[in-house]
Amino acid sequence: xxxxxxxxxxxxxxxxxxxxxxxxxxxxxxxxxxxxxxxxxxxxxxxxxxxxxxxxxxxxxxxxxxxxxxxxxxxxxxxxxxxxxxxxxxxxxxxxxxxxxxxxxxxxxxxxxxxxxxxxxxxxxxxxxxxxxxxxxxxxxxxxxxxxxxxxxxxxxxxxxxxxxxxxxxxxxxxxxxxxxxxxxxxxxxxxxxxxxxxxxxxxxxxxxxxxxxxxxxxxxxxxxxxxxxxxxxxxxxxxxxxxxxxxxxxxxxxxxxxxxxxxxxxxxxxxxx
Amino acid sequence: xxxxxxxxxxxxxxxxxxxxxxxxxxxxxxxxxxxxxxxxxxxxxxxxxxxxxxxxxxxxxxxxxxxxxxxxxxxxxxxxxxxxxxxxxxxxxxxxxxxxxxxxxxxxxxxxxxxxxxxxxxxxxxxxxxxxxxxxxxxxxxxxxxxxxxxxxxxxxxxxxxxxxxxxxxxxxxxxxxxxxxxxxxxxxxxxxxxxxxxxxxxxxxxxxxxxxxxxxxxxxxxxxxxxxxxxxxxxxxxxxxxxxxxxxxxxxxxxxxxxxxxxxxxxxxxxxx
Numbered sequence: 001x002x003x004x005x006x007x008x009x010x011x012x013x014x015x016x017x018x019x020x021x022x023x024x025x026x027x028x029x030x031x032x033x034x035x036x037x038x039x040x041x042x043x044x045x046x047x048x049x050x051x052x053x054x055x056x057x058x059x060x061x062x063x064x065x066x067x068x069x070x071x072x073x074x075x076x077x078x079x080x081x082x083x084x085x086x087x088x089x090x091x092x093x094x095x096x097x098x099x100x101x102x103x104x105x106x107x108x109x110x111x112x113x114x115x116x117x118x119x120x121x122x123x124x125x126x127x128x129x130x131x132x133x134x135x136x137x138x139x140x141x142x143x144x145x146x147x148x149x150x151x152x153x154x155x156x157x158x159x160x161x162x163x164x165x166x167x168x169x170x171x172x173x174x175x176x177x178x179x180x181x182x183x184x185x186x187x188x189x190x191x192x193x194x195x196x197x198x199x200x201x202x203x204x205x206x207x208x209x210x211x212x213x214x215x216x217x218x219x220x221x222x223x224x225x226x227x228x229x230x231x232x233x234x235x236x237x238x239x240x241x242x243x244x245x246x247x248x249x250x251x252x253x254x255x256x257x258x259x260x261x262x263x264x265x266x267x268x269x270x271x272x273x274x
Numbered sequence: 275x276x277x278x279x280x281x282x283x284x285x286x287x288x289x290x291x292x293x294x295x296x297x298x299x300x301x302x303x304x305x306x307x308x309x310x311x312x313x314x315x316x317x318x319x320x321x322x323x324x325x326x327x328x329x330x331x332x333x334x335x336x337x338x339x340x341x342x343x344x345x346x347x348x349x350x351x352x353x354x355x356x357x358x359x360x361x362x363x364x365x366x367x368x369x370x371x372x373x374x375x376x377x378x379x380x381x382x383x384x385x386x387x388x389x390x391x392x393x394x395x396x397x398x399x400x401x402x403x404x405x406x407x408x409x410x411x412x413x414x415x416x417x418x419x420x421x422x423x424x425x426x427x428x429x430x431x432x433x434x435x436x437x438x439x440x441x442x443x444x445x446x447x448x449x450x451x452x453x454x455x456x457x458x459x460x461x462x463x464x465x466x467x468x469x470x471x472x473x474x475x476x477x478x479x480x481x482x483x484x485x486x487x488x489x490x491x492x493x494x495x496x497x498x499x500x501x502x503x504x505x506x507x508x509x510x511x512x513x514x515x516x517x518x519x520x521x522x523x524x525x526x527x528x529x530x531x532x533x534x535x536x537x538x539x540x541x542x543x544x545x546x547x548x
Binding site: 113114116117118125127129146149150151152153154155156174176177179183186187189190191193194221223224225226254256257259262263264267268269 | 391543
């Protein structure tokens with residue numbers, strides 16, 4: 001069993017200093033509550049609602065920057081895994097990224113491949129598959145927000161052997177029909193169930209420049225069953241949810257069936273890529 | 275708007291005569307309740323729990339056989355679309371099939387590609403993509419039960435322009451954690467939402483040779499929102515659920531995003547088929 005925390009944070013591009021300190025504080029709080037894997041939202045250190053590229057630049061962090069160094073220190077001192085969605089500047093480009101840190105330091109980082117809404121105005125789309133890495137707490141995949149709606153993308157994580165998918169997200173309220181739980185959570189449940197992997201989605205909360213948010217962080221087990229769900233009224237409030245879950249050892253679902261082995265890739269490839 | 279019926283039927287290999295008459299009666303009843311698209315469960319005319327190949331042979335139907343002829347007659351007389359899961363004998367092989375019929379006759383049939391449990395002992399696995407056909411009531415896809423857990427397969431239906439997926443199913447109770455709605459329904463909701471298509475799943479009910487069933491027929495709109503759900507206690511009872519839904523005209527989800535156009539197939543192909 002591993003104890004997971006998903007931190008639902010209040011993000012605002014107009015107060016990035018607060019975003020950064022809140023991110024570090026939430027990690028410390030999760031550690032004090034015995035979390036072993038800690039997931040933070042998309043763009044945790046900057047906020048989401050950029051109006052111009054200058055805001056992207058000034059709110060960006062480098063991989064070797066002060067924030068990441070502090071996260072590494074927390075991870076080493078406490079033997080935890082930290083996954084943070086953040087605005088990363090690298091190679092003179094800006095990336096909507098997710099960084100994975102464990103007791104050995106930065107294990108890797110991922111750039112969002114499926115950009116949503118206006119994100120393409122500010123960020124370079126990622127060109128690499130979902131990051132899947134061995135950490136001190138298991139084999140962990142990461143992708144970001146809209147990525148998970150592309151079932152092919154979740155499959156790539158499963159095919160690389162992920163036991164847990166850490167999903168930093170900022171789920172916008174865009175007039176979708178309200179359901180309980182929200183459809184964003186239902187999609188997470190199905191992705192977990194169909195790929196036999198634990199999923200921890202850290203969403204954000206509170207209005208930002210007039211934009212509302214679903215605010216529905218969730219942790220499921222590898223059957224897709226909800227183990228922890230944020231108090232998820234629209235925009236909601238800052239909170240950390242926790243769950244103790246078992247990581248899957250394989251992709252079998254019965255003694256005769258296996259969601260990985262039962263795939264028939266020869267039937268998929270020719271048509272899928274039209 | 276189109277009015278859809280999903281018929282949840284009591285199936286039993288030990289009384290195939292009843293299965294056949296019940297299937298026809300349920301179609302007539304759905305017609306009398308103004309249904310325009312009528313979906314029946316997997317293996318509606320035979321039952322599911324075969325013990326030997328002889329039972330498969332004696333309970334099979336041909337495409338030109340009496341049952342299909344009666345369905346065609348009902349479809350022509352009433353201008354409805356009928357999708358039936360059935361045991362089809364064709365080319366001296368047995369197929370766990372789904373047949374699509376409209377006012378023009380048999381539009382096509384599909385053989386289940388992802389066989390579950392012991393099905394491979396009795397049926398030849400299909401080698402063709404999900405069937406997607408134009409009917410008098412819209413562009414309709416069909417696949418069967420376990421197929422829908424393969425998100426690649428639902429994508430193939432979407433990529434072929436399906437507006438509605440008709441899913442004959444026999445969802446077994448195999449010790450999965452009970453959720454409300456069942457995880458089988460949650461997977462249907464996510465598939466609808468991620469592919470912007472209506473889904474009508476017709477499940478079966480009542481114990482068969484000691485096997486229990488989820489018994490949770492469901493119709494969702496193209497956002498994945500449940501529009502009709504069977505009274506779905508385990509094994510449940512015979513019933514027809516109805517919903518009037520709008521068929522999608524495209525795959526857009528906002529003015530800037532589209533679940534089909536936002537795919538990045540060049541990133542999927544190389545890795546997906548490992």
